[in-house]
Amino acid sequence: MSLIKSISGIRGTIGGKVDENLTPIDAVKFAAAYGSWLKGQSGKERVKVVIGRDARISGEMIQNLVQYTLIGLGIDVVNIGLSTTPTVEVAVSMEEADGGIILTASHNPKEWNALKLLNNKGEFVSDQDGKAILKIAQENDFSFAQVDNLGEIFINDAYIDIHIDEVLQLPLVTPEAIQEKKFRVVVDGVNSSGGIAIPNLLKELGVEVIKLYCEPNGQFPHNPEPLKEHLGDICKKVVEEKADFGIVVDPDVDRLAFITEDGEMFGEEYTLVACADYVLSKTKGNVVSNLSSSRALRDIAHKHGVTYTAAAVGEVNVVTEMKRTEAIIGGEGNGGIIYPELHYGRDALVGVALFLSLLAERGISVKQLRESYPAYFMSKNKIQLTEHINPDHILNEMEKKYASEQITTIDGLKIDFPESWIHLRKSNTEPIIRIYTEAKSQKEADELATRFIEEIKALCK
Structure with a gap:
């Protein structure tokens, strides 16, 4: 299996041969390339990078390889440990860091891992910047620091809680209204960091949590892509527990899907539709999704009298189009919510909070909410x-x-x-x-x- 080098990062399967899989040597090479590029971009004497990972079995190994490579370049590292993709994105901005690396292969099975690369805004590097990093890697164009100039590692394991606090402070999130509804929710965290972040957020909102696969041990109990064919257990659990609905995230918590009270899929395409409907009911502004997303979002935009635009697939492309059109919410139909009020990145925590605020306001069930939207x-x-x-x-x-x-x-x-x-x-x-x-x-x-x-x-x- 060849390494995949793309706008989505450096991704491959663990083990095997150098340049064919994500081996320790490949992890070091691409971390060195990214760090070298970052030093060239920043023009600073001292560069700082935030690193976080999901709960994959290989995560700690890859994180150690990456962070020690960076300090070898003379770069300081803020290690936020077990985390989520949106949490790392938030942390880059809050730390005023020069970049960030998320160690996750997102929805891929457990044998995969990846380096997702961020710029100083906590956003994915552009295609042009990605190509520059790959060129440095290909040419082995690295210059490591002398012994007196090595970087340092600073550990901060509070960022999931900080991220939750930032979500709760969003103007359109209504904690008191949510608490009054006394929701009961099943959470499938696919035994990754979502098993920490989502239950902790829900508890802060006064929601009773029923955990399913929330042990962050990296042993994914089912295919981690949150599609209907992989989610039989939570669909059954929601009905058995007589829960109000279910929440499913992928291993790095940037994709979000809901299960209705009768154990049916709300539809990951409709995660963005529902959140956009709520946001647009409070604030007028444009919306963006990618070309593979449902027409339902376009219909919702027209209902609220705003403009819908389609972007190429890939978070960086959607973000670019959102900035161009000054969109106030956007994302991808795979359950990714991008809400610039907090940051320009897909964020399941933001999606959960907006969705609960919508439910609390309308006083209807999740099934009734789904039935209120155009059927595609x-x-x-x-x-x-x-x-x-x-x-x-x-x-x-x-x-x-x-x-x-x-x-x-x-x-x-x-x-x-x-x-x-x-x-x-x-x-x-x-x-x-x-x-x-x-x-x-x-x-x-x-x-x-x-x-x-x-x-x-x-x-x-």
């Missing part, structure tokens, strides 16, 4: 790539075939039909082509996906 159904599929399949050729051929339809090519190929759409794109994180479809019924979405999968397979012969 999505099918998410993928085709595994091999060295014999050229994804660019496939996308070009499909673009030619459907040239008479509404076509968007800023990120792969999106074809908009009157009542449905399909988005084909190479993944940033895995050797696959993702195939997302949406229609007015699940049957139509599935059939559209099946049709295109067969057409793609025909091109591969």
Whole structure:
């Protein structure tokens, strides 16, 4: 398995051969490249980097390799330990650091890990900056510090609590109203840092928490991507416990999904829809999501009389478009909420607090809330790539075939039909082509996906 070097970071499986997997040598090389780039960018005599990790089994090993490489470059490290992606992003700003590294492979299985790289704003580095870092790594262009100029490590394990405090102070979050409702909620933390952060946030909001897989030991009890087919246990648990709803996060807590009181998926696409609906009901402003996200967000934006814009897939692309359009909320349909009032990063803690505030205000169940939104159904599929399949050729051929339809090519190929759409794109994180479809019924979405999968397979012969 080759290392994946992309806008989403340096990602690979643990073990194996150098340059083919995420080995200790690769972790050191890319940490050195990032640190060297950061020193060149900052122009400071002393540079500071925040590092945090999710609960993956390999996390502590990779963190030690990375942080000791950085101090070898003469960089100071703020080690916030077991943490979440949004917590590290918040910490970079609060520490006035020059950058940050999150050690997580997000929704990938336990054998994966990654270095996600942040700039001095606590945001993911740009594509241009990412390429500059990769060039330094490729050329081994490192200069390490002399013994009297080594960096230092400062440990601060309070940042999850600090992050929670920042969420509670957001003007649109209503702790007292939430407490009055006495919600009862099941939390699936997939045995990672979400098992700490989400229950602690809920307790501060007066919510009774029923924990499921909240031991941060890195032994994921199911596929960590928060999709319906992986969440049978929590769906069952919500009904058994007669809970008001369920909350699911991925290992690094930047994706968020809800389960209705009857054990059904609220729909991770509708996480952003609900939070945007609440925010737009209080403050008028534009919204942004990516090309693979539901049309429901566009409908909500139109309901509130504001502008919706679609960006290329990837948090950095959505953030760039949000800044350009001065959007007040945005994110991705995979359950990622970006609320600039706190920071420009996907944040499940912010999403939970906004969602609870919405529920408390409207006084309806999660199922009733879901039924109040436009009904769209999505099918998410993928085709595994091999060295014999050229994804660019496939996308070009499909673009030619459907040239008479509404076509968007800023990120792969999106074809908009009157009542449905399909988005084909190479993944940033895995050797696959993702195939997302949406229609007015699940049957139509599935059939559209099946049709295109067969057409793609025909091109591969």
